[in-house]
Amino acid sequence: MSSTIKFKLSFMMFLEFFIWGGWFVTLGTFLSKNLHATDFEMANVFSTQSLGAIIAPFIVGMIADRYFNAERILGVLHLVGAVLMYQMYGAADMSTFYPYVLAYMILYMPTLALASSVSFRQLTNPEKQFSGIRIWGTIGWIVAGLAISYIFRWDAAASEGALKNTFLMSGVASLVLGVFSFALPKTPPVKLDENEKPSFASIIGLDAIKLLKDKNFLIFFISSVLICIPLAFYYSNANLFLSEIGLENPTGKMTIGQASEVLFLLALPVFFTKFGFKKTILVGMLAWVIRYLLFAYGNAGELSFMLLIGIALHGICYDFFFVSGQIYTDSKAGVKYKSAAQGLITLATYGVGQLIGFWVASYVGDKYKELKATDMAAFWNHTWVVPAIIAAVVFFIFLALFKDEKIDSTNAAH
Template sequence: MSTSIRFKLSFMMFLEFFIWGAWFVTLGTYLIQNLNAEPLQISNVFSTQSLGAIIAPFIIGMIADRYFNAERILGILHLIGAVLMFQMYNATDIAVFYPYVLVYMILYMPTLALVNSVSFRQLTNPEKQFSSIRVWGTIGWIVAGLTISFLKWDSPEGAAEGALKNTFLMTSIASLLLGLFSFILPKTPPVKISADEKPSFASIIGLDAIKLLKDRNFLLFFIASILICIPLAFYYSNANPFLVEIGLADATGKMAIGQVSEAVFLLLLPVLFVRFGFKNTILIGMLAWVVRYLLFAYGDAGSGTWMLILGIALHGICYDFFFVSGQIYTDSKAGAKYKSAAQGLITLATYGVGQLIGFWVAGFIGDKYQDMRTTDVSGFWQQVWIVPAGIALVVMILFWLFFKNEKIESKTV
């Protein structure tokens, strides 16, 4: 792979995840402090990510894979995204904001698959080369968070003055840049297939792999994947507002520690996966969710700051040990015929159904304890974090009891 192509792919990944991290991390805080949104309204906004994840396979499977170059669709989606972000920047209330964020997430979520498609088509040895390209996405997310905290947009004073509004303008500019840059990316045409090889509607959205659910272990893993995404949704929608409201300085920048942790444990995972085995690796990931939320529930911005930082740093174990290990497990169970369909099915279950339920539950819990927020903000957040800790604990115990340990053989490890 030439230096020029490596640079283009790396810069593409950097911008792709810079765009996501530049507004999504602080979205909850913005909705509360700038648009005066209620908990259930906030959950509806965050649910647009899940709706986008559910719709994404249709866009990728029915359009990108069959008719147009992936890099061109990527460019068009980000150019439209730049316009939508600018409209979100100008929105003055939640009713105006919601339609723009809904359309934006429906268009953005497919780009996560498109950047992978563009990358994989250029790599001669994806197993060894992709991680060095993908890591620039994590760096992009980290830079976005550090930029927000460096400019003090997420400080109590900055947030109160409406400075978080600038995150949407920054994202709009980055989306415009990636949209234009996409047209000079390496050409990635759709794979030509004969008429009798055209995929069915079921295969496009991953339903071909549903027969894997006949396997008891895979069914248990599938259900656990949906359930563990409920606690994950609490983190996405509540972590930044929580840290800002209890007074943690440079909250968004400190949250980038989670992405550093994710990158480190991603590199360590192949070794740990082999050492602990699949079941134990998954259980460690679930336990990390329980510990993280208990740290959030009882930590504070004073003497308990270390608890908050440790909770953020556990993100690598929380995410990699469950989700990446789950991708490896799914790959090993699917076999050659259903590899793509199986991954699509798990993605639909987790980022789609699981998180959609999770955002609704998070909104319900926030609304239930909303009266405490003005009189006892620490007590309010303690109640909010205890719930996902309990859910993760129950899922972990059930998985430990009913999932039978098995040896996983996969070329991915």
């Protein structure tokens, strides 16, 4: 792979995740402080990510994979996304904001698969080369968070209302990536024989549904959906929580989570090989329980270290469950259903699981909202104990029902 192509792919990944990290992390705080959204209105907005994840396979599988160059669709989606970001920047209330964020997420979520598709088609040895490209996405997310907290200070208490500028920043980045995408290596659709055209069911992962006949895979599948409920609490509440209890530069500090993600991603193959799949995924589940208990009982003063440890656990929470889960799914699917199986898991977790999670989070927030006005610390304590309990229940279900089995981890890169 030439250095020019490597640079282009790395820059594409940097911008792809800079855009997402540039507004999504602070979204809960923006909705609460700028648009004065209710808990159910916030759930509606966060659910757009899940709706986008559910619709994404149709856009990528039925259009991008069959009719148009992936890099051109990537460019068009980000150019339209830049316009929608500008509209979100100017929105003054929820009724104006929601249609734009819904349209944006339906267009953005497919770009995650498109960016990976463009990369994989250019790599001569994806297993070894892709991580070096993908890591620039994590760096982009980190840079966006650091810029918000330490350069622009938009999430500072004194900058009331300034968080709307995150949409302008992400919109500019989306515009740049939209234009830059047309300079990416050409990635035309793969031509298939007439009898090889993918079915509608295979595109959205339904071909892999027969894997659920395997009791172990069924337990894993159900656990994957359930663990996304506490995950949704983190996405919708973490930044708002850190901001409301007075932790300085919350968005910048949350980038510790992405840094730990990189470190634990490197440690995962060693842990996976030594301890096996079941123990690895149980550690990931247990990390969710510990993280939320740290959030529940920490504070922005003398116990702020508890909050920082909770943020730093993101690497274990995410990598040890979701990445090891992808490896497990890949090993169970077999050659014929590899893509379909990953599609099914993605649809179940980012789609159905988080959709349920965002609504559960909003229900909990609404249930304790009266407490928030009188005792902020007690409100957040109650809010974080709930996902800790849910994660603990999932942990014990998986521990009791999943039978340990040997997993082939040679396909870990995918």
